Amino acid sequence: MLGALIKGLSTTFKYLFKKPVTVEYPEVKRPVRERFRGRHELKRFENGMERCIGCALCAAACPSDAILVIPAENNPAAPNSPGERYAARYEINMLRCIFCGYCEDACPTNAIVLEHQYELSFYDRKSSIYDKSMLLVPVDKGHGEIPPVLQQLNRRPSPPAQIDL
């Protein structure tokens, strides 16, 4: 009994000098995993065009109906996105979103990606709706070439379910 007591006391005493495992959150942020599903971002192509073509497949795939997409026709002189349409309004209700990533799977142009930002808190319900200006990445943060099928503007094809990007 005494031996067990001494063993226990020495074990806890050893822990007194170990570094605490606590991550002191607001000052220290633990990096998330590569495939962590955090806040969404709407991506762009290399030349700054929006990847989103307003097809609303993400809204259709969304199990909690958190996404609203209202598409509009591109102005051929100054297109927002390659292809025929773009998202005039793109809103995600962060109170409804369950971060399942189905929108990411459904997107034919890899426009919507769940990124690593997880600090999503707000004071009222209205600010839980993230609109396009909050979700869209800056113009210089684009990547990737526009796939040929989206460049044939005059032929107006319906895009296939998944474009080889």
Added chain:
Amino acid sequence: MDWIAILILLVRCLVLALAATTLFAYFTLFERRLLARFQNRVGPNRAGYIPLPGGKKLFGGVLQPAADAVKLFFKEDVIPALADRWVYLMAPGFAVVPALIIWVAIPLGNWPDGNGGNWLHYAPIDVGILYLLAVTSIGVYGIAIAGWASNNKYSMLGGIRASAQVISYELALGLSILGVVMQSGTLRTEGIVNAQVGIWNIVPQFMGFIIFLIASTAEVVRSPFDLVEAEQELVGGYNTEYGSMKFALFFMSEYIKLIAMNAIAVTLFLGGGNLPGIEQASAAITASYGVTAGNAVMGLMTLGAFLIKTTLLSFLSVWIRATVPRVRYDQLMNLGWVILMPLALLNVVITAVFGVVFPVGAVVPQIAMGVIGLIVIVLTTVLAAPKRTKRGVTLVRSQARN
């Protein structure tokens, strides 16, 4: 006694009460931070810090007790509809007052006031030890009454457990102190402290010290004997129905009692404010700066020594809380009645025999007594340990190793 003396006494009492409550507040912080480190955590380090250049923070959490107090003040003060209203309201007072008045009989140091008195010893009464025993156990009334008045089965069970536990460990506690009293030949607390100038009582009364530590932990219903507020069984125990500052008072009485118990242990076994060198330092100051300065240095140094020893014992309490799991109720009763009380009686017998056979103040018999105590305690732990039953199943891994 003229009115100035009464005024001085009132101010001293106020200082003592404030000191005890401050000690409580910072003991909670001390405990939380230490407990956190024992469990690989950081503990409360947000409220109140001194920012240093380079993003470093000094004294993180010094204002945590203040934050807790403010939080408790602003909590809703609920009185259960079916509670026994006046008893319910009085119970926290019953718990706190004994915890605060324990301190008057403990010599916190030795600061002579020039008239044969001691600024740091409030009540040098002839039966100081009896007073301490009486007041520490009277505190259980607060708990029992709170459990009864809440009109709640869990509270009631907590209160009953507290009474049973305190009665059980009272005996071992009193008998372990009896050894000290026999050793020093006085019931006056300052007499016991003075008797320890050469060799502290922990050496001859080692067994008594261990019994006192265990029994006092049980007496203040602290982990591992905290069955009174076993959350898993009794929700919050006797204070389930108490909120706001009434809860804070129970919390306060518990912690002040714990610190007071440690202070009593220091007084009885660790030589109170005695520390080698203090006498010489104070004599040197007296020689060069006068009697008042010498007394002040003496007082502050003995107080410091006393507080350091109390802090070390408090560290031990936190350490034990971080290590030992709660005992079962039958184990608690078994330990109190079957093991600790006979051991304490044996300690009294050994002290009596040594006191009769050997001259007072001889060093070697005292050390011999300590060694005998150590042997008895080791033997008891070996003999009284629960029998280990043989495992019916052989573990695969140990088989592979063989």
